[in-house]
Amino acid sequence: MKTLVVDEKKCCGCRICEQWCSWTHEGCVNPTMTRIKVIKLHEQYLNLPLTCTQCVNAPCINSCTFGALTKDQNTGAVLVIEDLCVGCRKCVKACPNGVVSIHKEKRKALICDLCQGAPKCVELCPMGAIQYQDVSLEGRVQQAEAALQITCAKERCE
Template identity: 35%
Template sequence: MTCSRRQFVTRMGALIAVSGTMGVSIAQALTINGVRYGMIHDESKCIGCTACMDACREVNNVPKGVSRLTIIQSEPIGEFPDVKYQFFRKSCQHCDHAPCVDVCPTGASFRDAATGIVDVNPDLCVGCQYCIASCPYRVRFIHPENKTADKCDFCRKTNLKEGKLPACVLSCPTSALTFGNLDDPNSEISLMLAKKPTYRYKLALGTKPKVYRVPFKYGEVTQ
């Protein structure tokens, strides 16, 4: 398997160099049928309890040593006794213009036309790691058991398939996470975006991420 994968990567390298721009145009031409799922992480409500991480791991059978979702705690902000912390959600941004989709030589990385969710088909993935190298958010990893690329999929194959919200949303004790259809002006997420100031991480890259963040009330927002 290791040898054939190496041979595949070698052969596909030249093809990608020639057809890379074609891949971008094809990916950007995809249309979504009125549904583009997104998420809001309210940093002013997040307490860093990591219940979302535990729920994600349990529902999606994520092995130890890797994670689809990480909550990063900042350095202390302020002085004792008024010390605050910012909690930053690190996970797939489900970009409308996803570099990981553009570089994938087999079509394993794709943007689902029914939901707008960026996902991975493990049956097509050869583990070349091009998607991992191209992701500016550094949220992809090689599944230690399947040896294929993996990441957050908004629980597309688990909770969403059963008509439930993503595991992280259901487990959050402070309701810091909001999930829904960005293309529905009456959805909870759209109404919240219309009312609250938000930012998106590394927006200047043109990836058009669908994870929004209500900024932390203390200190500066790092983008």
């Protein structure tokens, strides 16, 4: 099973992911209709892409009392059944990653659907900051970073 993985150090904040997320799903560029959101943290000199992480036992699905959210069995994406969604926003509050929002015209939940297994954000990111990779590879980046930090610390000790 694949999920979206973000390396925020690589993100340059161009928001091409936001543009195309909104464009492919809604047919327009709108900063409020994107399911991926890049937050600029000025003081840290960081751009942080917030994406759905396709949680197992997803808090958004659990929070929905109308049965409007389900899991796509093939991709693991959270799907919104718009006929059932009442726009109560419980899922917005439940999401640990802050990536659920409400479509301002339809008043229905906006959640990443992984573009049916071919995420546009991954395809068009100029920095390779968003990867669509198998969960079994999760943590490899952090491993490498930790390893480097440990060796640096060792060098300092010597």
